[in-house]
Amino acid sequence: MALRAEHEIHKRRRSRNVGVGIALAGFVALVFALSVVKINTVGPVEGFDHTPRASALPPQEPAE
Amino acid sequence: MSETHITDFDREAGFGDYFALLKPRVMSLVIFTALVGLIVAPVPVHPVVALCSILFIAIGAGASGALNMWWDADIDAVMKRTAKRPVPSGRVAADEALAIGVALSGLAVVMLALAANLLAAGLLAFTIFFYAVIYSMLLKRSTPQNIVIGGAAGAFPPMIGWAVATGGVSVESALMFALIFMWTPPHFWALALFMKSDYDVAKVPMLTVTHGRRVTRNHVFGYTLSLAPVALGIGFTSIGGPVYLATSAVLNALFLKGAWTVWRRDEPAAEADGYAAERKLFRLSLSYLFLHFGALLVDATLKSFGVELW
Structure with missing residues (x-):
């Protein structure tokens, strides 16, 4: 009996691999989109970065 | 020898069998009611956040479905309505269903906490626990009130949707x-x-x-x-x-x-x-x-x- 290169089983395996691949890619895209939205909603996030940063300091009282 | 291998191969699962593990028809009801809960809430939600939240709620619900199929494979096998499910029909191994259920539960709860808030994630975690442990393991086989109390699991999605938007109950x-x-x-x-x-x-x-x-x-x-x-x-x-x-x-x-x-x-x-x-x-x-x-x-x-x- 000649060996068939493509068995029905290979189709099922491919469906599994492609399915998982698409699901993972979709998940990555979704988390990326979520990150972009979250960062945009919160606004610029700055903290102490070893040197004082004017934009991260509390607003100063105007000098009298 | 080779023949046993062939039968093993014949039972190998395709992607659709894993998807069926998540009970897509139950999931569609979960998606719909959670979405309504989210939309009717008085606080607007960014569409991307809403999409992510609904998706993770759906994945959580699917995960509890997989856990249920793992635990109930023996019952499902003898009931006409459920005999063709992936586990009783032998296409997906029972411990594989358990692994998928546990992994997706964790993923869904953590991601919902990140996308929305801790209350929504907590409610989702409780829903999964309630369906898989309280309903499937404790109630279903022991009391005729099983579906009355177990119905709570199906009732949570709109509450989770509302919690996503408002952060409260x-x-x-x-x-x-x-x-x-x-x-x-x-x-x-x-x-x-x-x-x-x-x-x-x-x-x-x-x-x-x-x-x-x-x-x-x-x-x-x-x-x-x-x-x-x-x-x-x-x-x-x-x-x-x-x-x-x-x-x-x-x-x-x-x-x-x-x-x-x-x-x-x-x-x-x-x-x-x-x-x-x-x-x-x-x-x-x-x-x-x-x-x-x-x-x-x-x-x-x-x-x-x-x-x-x-």
Whole structure:
């Protein structure tokens, strides 16, 4: 009996691999989109970065 | 030797079998009710956040479905309705279903916490725990009240959706919970009345088996009666509106009439027409829930366009 290169089983395996691949890619895209939205909603996030940063300091009282 | 390998291969799962593990039909109801809960909430949600949240709620619900199929494979195998599920039919191994269930549960809860808030994630975690442990493991095989209490698991999604938007719980979200909770018993017992043999064979203590069909008919009518005030009550909260109230009034009248018919007749009468009234009540119960939540959606949309009919 000649060996068939493509068995029905290979189709099922491919469906599994492609399915998982698409699901993972979709998940990555979704988390990326979520990150972009979250960062945009919160606004610029700055903290102490070893040197004082004017934009991260509390607003100063105007000098009298 | 090679022959055993061939049979093993024949049972290898495709992607669709893993998807079937997540109970896509239950999932569609979860998606719909969670989405309504999220949209009717008074706090607007960014569309991407909403999309992610609904997706993770759906994955969480699917994960609990997979855990249920892992635990209940022995029951599913003997019931006609469920014998073709991936685990009993041998396409997915039981411990594979367990692994997928646990992994997706963790993923869904963590991601919902990140996308929305801790309360929504906590509610989702509790829902999964409730369905997989309280319902599947503790109640389903031990008490005829299994579906009454287990119905709580199916009732959480709109509450989670509401929590995603508001970060809290309110009268409105509790009433949406109560609507599904009170709807579940008549829905399932109507099904149990005409799917008689399945639960008998599987030795699942459905009310029809333990207390007889007369008692089940009484219960169906009783729960339908107590469901009506809950359903109508939502109409008088902040999420209700004229469309909802009108829809609810009609649906409850129809549902009560159907339950009344099922209550008044006895077994010979039901057998004579092939359980027509019971089947009709079951089909009606599906549109009952769908249309109630659909009406909430319509009223919310009307409000967002500034149409205040109240």
